[in-house]
Every structure is written in C-alpha cells, then in structure tokens.
Amino acid sequence: MRVWRGLWRAVSSGDGAAHGGRPRRRAWETSLSPLERVRRLLPPEEAAAVGRCAAAPQVPPEEEEATAPQVSLEEAGARPGPFRAGELALAEVRRKYNATLKLLCRLAAGSVLASPRGLLPHCDIIGQLPGQMLRTSAGAPLLLRRPSLEEYVLLMPRGPTIAYPKDISAILMMMDIHPGDTVLETGSGSGAMSLFLSRAVGPKGRVISYEIRDDHHNLAKKNYRHWRTAWEIGHMEEWPDNVDFILKDISTAAADMKSVTVDAIVLDMLNPQSALPVVHPSLKQGGVCAVYLANITQVIDLLDRIRTCKLPFLCETIIEVTYRNWSVLPAKIKNCKSSQMVENQENIEEPPQKEYEEIHIQDQAVLKESEYNESLSDDAETYCSVPYVARPSYWQDGHSAFLTKLRKFRPLLSSCC
Numbered sequence: 170m171r172v173w174r175g176l177w178r179a180v181s182s183g184d185g186a187a188h189g190g191r192p193r194r195r196a197w198e199t200s201l202s203p204l205e206r207v208r209r210l211l212p213p214e215e216a217a218a219v220g221r222c223a224a225a226p227q228v229p230p231e232e233e234e235a236t237a238p239q240v241s242l243e244e245a246g247a248r249p250g251p252f253r254a255g256e257l258a259l260a261e262v263r264r265k266y267n268a269t270l271k272l273l274c275r276l277a278a279g280s281v282l283a284s285p286r287g288l289l290p291h292c293d294i295i296g297q298l299p300g301q302m303l304r305t306s307a308g309a310p311l312l313l314r315r316p317s318l319e320e321y322v323l324l325m326p327r328g329p330t331i332a333y334p335k336d337i338s339a340i341l342m343m344m345d346i347h348p349g350d351t352v353l354e355t356g357s358g359s360g361a362m363s364l365f366l367s368r369a370v371g372p373k374g375r376v377i378s379y380e381i382r383d384d385h386h387n388l389a390k391k392n393y394r395h396w397r398t399a400w401e402i403g404h405m406e407e408w409p410d411n412v413d414f415i416l417k418d419i420s421t422a423a424a425d426m427k428s429v430t431v432d433a434i435v436l437d438m439l440n441p442q443s444a445l446p447v448v449h450p451s452l453k454q455g456g457v458c459a460v461y462l463a464n465i466t467q468v469i470d471l472l473d474r475i476r477t478c479k480l481p482f483l484c485e486t487i488i489e490v491t492y493r494n495w496s497v498l499p500a501k502i503k504n505c506k507s508s509q510m511v512e513n514q515e516n517i518e519e520p521p522q523k524e525y526e527e528i529h530i531q532d533q534a535v536l537k538e539s540e541y542n543e544s545l546s547d548d549a550e551t552y553c554s555v556p557y558v559a560r561p562s563y564w565q566d567g568h569s570a571f572l573t574k575l576r577k578f579r580p581l582l583s584s585c586c
C-alpha cells in the first residue's frame with residue numbers, strides 16, 4: 170500500500186521543477202502505456218474519446234471506493250430487492266459433519282420457519298435482502314436467500330421421480346433449444362423438466378407436455394404455478410406462461426401431432442419406444458429427440474424398436490452425466506504442533522449417514538446435501554494460515570439415468586434410374 174501511495178504522489182504532483190522546468194521522465198513513463206498502445210490503433214475520433222477517458226482525474230483504488238457515488242440497487246439495474254410475502258425463501262442451516270440443511274418456505278406474515286436449530290418468524294425475513302444471515306430463536310445463524318430453479322425442483326413436492334437437474338442441463342444442450350422454440354415433452358411427471366424447458370424456450374417459445382395420469386398432471390401444473398407465482402412476487406417480472414399441460418396418453422395423440430411441428434422432443438416415460446411412431450412425424454427434420462431412461466436394457470429396447478420398425482432416427486450419443494464432488498476444507502492441526510498431522514473434520518469423526526433424501530415438513534421442504542466446513546466461522550482458523558485437505562467427498566451422487574440422443578433424418582431419395 171505504501172509503495173502505491175508513493176507512486177501515486179509521484180504521478181499526481183508532476184514534480185518537474187527540480188529538472189530545469191523540464192518534467193523528469195522516468196523509464197516507465199517513456200514507454201507506451203497499454204492505453205496509449207490501444208489508442209494508437211483506433212480511428213482518430215475513437216482515440217480522442219479514449220484520450221478523454223484517460224484524462225479524467227485518476228483516483229487511487231482506496232479513495233475510489235470512498236468517492237464512488239452511492240448507487241441504489243434499483244438505479245444499478247440489480248435484481249430486486251427485499252423478500253416479499255408470497256415468494257419462496259430458502260434457509261440454509263449449517264450442520265455437523267459439514268452438511269447443509271436447506272429449508273424451503275413460502276413467506277407469509279403470520280408464519281414461522283421451523284428449523285432443527287430453532288424458529289424464525291417469516292416477518293423477520295420479509296423486508297431483508299436475500300443473502301442475509303438471521304438468527305433463530307435458539308441463536309443459530311441461518312442464511313436466507315432465494316432458491317434457484319435447481320433447488321426448487323429438488324425440494325418441491327414430488328409424485329414420480331423427477332429428471333435430475335444435472336441431467337436436464339445435458340438434455341437441454343443435446344436438444345440445442347433456443348428461446349422461441351417449441352418442444353414436446355412426455356410425461357409431465359412432477360413438472361421438473363417442464364420448468365427448465367419453460368425457461369429455455371422463453372416467452373416466445375412453447376412447451377407441450379403430455380401426461381397420462383391425472384394426479385401427476387395436476388401436480389406438475391401445481392408445481393409450475395407455484396414457481397411462477399413466487400417468481401413474479403420476488404422478481405417483479407412475469408415468468409413465461411408457455412407450458413400446455415395435456416392430460417392424455419401420448420400413444421393416442423397421433424391426431425394432435427398432425428397440427429404441430431416441434432423443434433425437439435424429450436421423452437421421460439416408461440416404454441418411450443411406444444411413443445416414437447406417434448411423435449416422430451411432428452419433429453422437424455434434423456431435430457433431436459432426447460430419451461431419459463434409468464436402465465441400459467431399456468436403451469437397448471428403444472434402439473431395437475427403432476431398427477425393427479425402421480423409424481427415421483439415428484442414435485448419436487448415449488451418455489451418463491456424472492459429477493464428482495470434492496471436499497476442500499481447512500485441516501485440523503493435531504496437538505497444535507505438527508502440520509504433518511492434519512486431518513479434516515470428516516477424517517476424525519464417524520462419517521454421517523447419507524443424507525440426501527428429501528423430507529417435507531408441513532409447508533417446508535428440507536434437503537440435506539452439500540458439504541461445508543463449520544469451522545470456517547471459527548475466528549482462530551479464519552485469521553491463521555492453515556493447511557487444507559482436498560479430496561473427493563465420501564458421498565457421491567449415484568446413477569440417475571442414461572440420456573439417448575436420437576436425430577431425425579430423411580432417408581435417401583430413391584433413384585429413378
């Protein structure tokens with residue numbers, strides 16, 4: 170810092186008097202600055218603009234912060250704003266064994282968030298900016314923030330198994346869908362995939378989602394509606410109303426398909442091969458049909474049906490999306506002497522039971538997952554330099570599904586000669 174101040178004083182004082190009126194030029198002043206180099210490459214009018222910027226009074230970094238005009242969040246165009254009643258809030262509780270407990274609740278003035286570490290009235294959350302730590306009645310700190318779409322779909326009420334967000338992101342890429350596209354989905358299930366498709370195609374796009382069971386159809390619609398409502402309250406902008414949930418067996422929807430051309434299809438259902446003959450005429454030529462299947466034997470059945478029925482699909486890829494979670498934690502130094510004998514918290518205590526299941530408590534959903542280090546809040550460790558232990562976590566996500574990418578093609582034109 171002292172070096173910077175000295176340098177800053179030298180530049181701003183322009184001390185040329187001691188050199189016969191000629192400003193003394195230091196070595197670094199005679200070579201071209203990066204800005205000057207850029208300026209010389211630009212057309213004259215743009216170079217002048219760069220020059221004007223460069224001529225603006227310079228402020229050293231620490232003063233810059235102090236003199237910077239205070240811009241409100243709204244003026245800066247930042248996302249609004251404090252928590253409001255009616256939107257979703259996610260509370261994170263740090264737990265033993267480096268686990269984080271996530272609680273999802275819909276904020277209402279008279280309600281209370283019940284965490285295992287104490288109560289927190291919703292009225293204490295409403296009005297706070299997301300990212301705020303608050304204390305429960307038992308004195309435990311909770312981090313309050315808005316849930317991501319990934320967290321919402323993992324925590325929302327479930328009927329059938331959802332397509333997992335890690336797989337959904339790969340499917341979106343496989344289908345290469347854009348804002349404005351039309352996508353056909355079967356089945357709606359709990360609505361997880363529908364929500365991500367809705368976001369991907371945006372307000373000008375459309376998602377057509379078939380579901381054979383009315384309980385699943387209603388759940389998917391409800392989860393979608395709840396997310397839209399919470400989004401609109403929290404973000405003060407509309408989430409696109411672009412999903413048509415249709416209660417119908419896809420294998421009976423051949424007539425519907427005649428009136429629609431879709432950019433992509435995603436099938437997450439038992440026996441997707443039964444849907445292919447019905448849906449393929451509506452898929453644009455060259456479009457992708459992504460199929461989500463739990464077992465590799467199901468993938469074989471699918472490909473066999475395509476082969477035997479001569480359906481116009483080429484199988485491009487079959488993938489599994491695997492993530493490897495790592496644990497990077499400040500080490501505990503044993504006996505306060507030897508940094509050789511370091512172990513992180515997970516090594517010195519019994520590993521916990523796998524705690525990834527979802528639990529729903531009244532209107533609150535709870536997810537236990539990722540690893541954190543409780544000792545980060547420990548002042549001694551915050552301010553001392555400590556060794557770290559870094560290695561793959563004990564707990565890894567298991568297999569979820571195989572993603573098969575099918576490309577619709579047009580067979581060779583038969584030659585007339």
Ligand SMILES: C[S@@+](CC[C@H](N)C(=O)[O-])C[C@H]1O[C@@H](n2cnc3c(N)ncnc32)[C@H](O)[C@@H]1O
Pocket residue numbers: 329330331332333355356357358359360361362363379380381382385417418419420437438439
């Ligand atoms: C695993 S779930 C889909 C989950 C959904 N992708 C999600 O992310 O929430 C499979 C769904 O396909 C539906 N389904 C099965 N066969 C169907 C068919 N022939 N037509 C329409 N839906 C069907 C089931 O009722 C079930 O709800």
